[in-house]
Amino acid sequence: DAGVIQSPRHEVTEMGQEVTLRCKPISGHNSLFWYRQTMMRGLELLIYFNNNVPIDDSGMPEDRFSAKMPNASFSTLKIQPSEPRDSAVYFCASSSRAGGGETQYFGPGTRLLVL
Amino acid sequence: AQSVTQLDSQVPVFEEAPVELRCNYSSSVSVYLFWYVQYPNQGLQLLLKYLSGSTLVKGINGFEAEFNKSQTSFHLRKPSVHISDTAEYFCAVTLVGGYQKVTFGTGTKLQVIP
Numbered sequence: 001d002a003g004v005i006q007s008p009r010h011e012v013t014e015m016g017q018e019v020t021l022r023c024k025p026i027s028g029h030n031s032l033f034w035y036r037q038t039m040m041r042g043l044e045l046l047i048y049f050n051n052n053v054p055i056d057d058s059g060m061p062e063d064r065f066s067a068k069m070p071n072a073s074f075s076t077l078k079i080q081p082s083e084p085r086d087s088a089v090y091f092c093a094s095s096s097r098a099g100g101g102e103t104q105y106f107g108p109g110t111r112l113l114v115l
Numbered sequence: 116a117q118s119v120t121q122l123d124s125q126v127p128v129f130e131e132a133p134v135e136l137r138c139n140y141s142s143s144v145s146v147y148l149f150w151y152v153q154y155p156n157q158g159l160q161l162l163l164k165y166l167s168g169s170t171l172v173k174g175i176n177g178f179e180a181e182f183n184k185s186q187t188s189f190h191l192r193k194p195s196v197h198i199s200d201t202a203e204y205f206c207a208v209t210l211v212g213g214y215q216k217v218t219f220g221t222g223t224k225l226q227v228i229p
């Protein structure tokens with residue numbers, strides 16, 4: 001299995017631009033998570049999907065952030081407009097189901113720099 | 116709500132020496148506990164997890180952890196570290212039952228010195 005795939009691996013953009021991060025979960029996994037990692041705040045859960053439906057988006061920082069999962073094999077996290085404080089590493093993770101002590105499998109991350 | 120505390124932000128240790136990375140959690144109900152490792156420029160990967168049963172859990176790469184309910188701890192240990200163990204280690208907790216958000220600690224950077 002190829003594992004969780006994220007693209008792009010690196011993104012540099014200017015403040016105000018739209019940024020779209022992409023994720024392909026492991027085939028057969030029903031749950032997908034988006035995390036953000038920064039030095040100041042550590043690893044934060046942004047949103048969680050189960051069977052393509054958003055279940056918990058309480059971690060989404062503000063309306064500039066949106067996430068979709070149109071099918072079981074693809075999800076996007078969009079930031080519009082982007083701001084310098086959005087600079088971070090964004091991880092996507094998937095698991096066979098949420099809860100129950102299931103292991104989350106992380107992608108390699110997208111390193112975002114907003115100038 | 117649950118929380119997890121990793122008191123040590125950095126732990127330097129000489130190669131082949133033993134190491135213990137500390138993790139304490141807070142919860143009023145039963146929990147599942149995890150240790151994940153993050154190598155430079157990579158995502159997190161599972162080292163080991165405690166769900167139930169034996170309190171001593173063995174994981175990959177020679178690591179083990181012991182669940183101590185009375186101390187609310189889940190410390191990670193390795194008897195002899197290698198250079199390749201240099202990484203950041205995250206303790207995580209989730210509540211038992213249904214979908215429960217996984218809460219990660221702030222991480223401990225293990226620096227293995229040759």
